[in-house]
Amino acid sequence: MKLRTARIVVWSMMAAAVLSGLIALVSQSPVAYVLMGLALAAELIVFFTFIRCPHCSRHLDRAGMNSEIEYCPFCGESLKDRDE
Numbered sequence: 001m002k003l004r005t006a007r008i009v010v011w012s013m014m015a016a017a018v019l020s021g022l023i024a025l026v027s028q029s030p031v032a033y034v035l036m037g038l039a040l041a042a043e044l045i046v047f048f049t050f051i052r053c054p055h056c057s058r059h060l061d062r063a064g065m066n067s068e069i070e071y072c073p074f075c076g077e078s079l080k081d082r083d084e
């Protein structure tokens with residue numbers, strides 16, 4: 001998975017978790033709580049697995065979620081996708 005794709009997935013999962021969390025609070029539906037948990041789990045898995053430098057493979061942490069970041073803070077290589 002590309003860094004840019006991974007960012008989109010993480011943001012989407014975060015939004016899905018917040019949304020299902022709100023639905024869970026309002027409706028008290030166990031299904032909504034389960035969906036919130038699944039979205040949070042998926043978000044964390046994608047965050048820790050795919051938010052990485054494509055060159056040195058180090059986890060970029062929250063800095064990697066910022067699409068303005070151009071260079072890896074560890075190895076200094078460009079983080080821009082080649083086809084961008």
Ligand SMILES: [Zn+2]
Nearest residue numbers: 053056072075
């Ligand atoms: Zn790197």
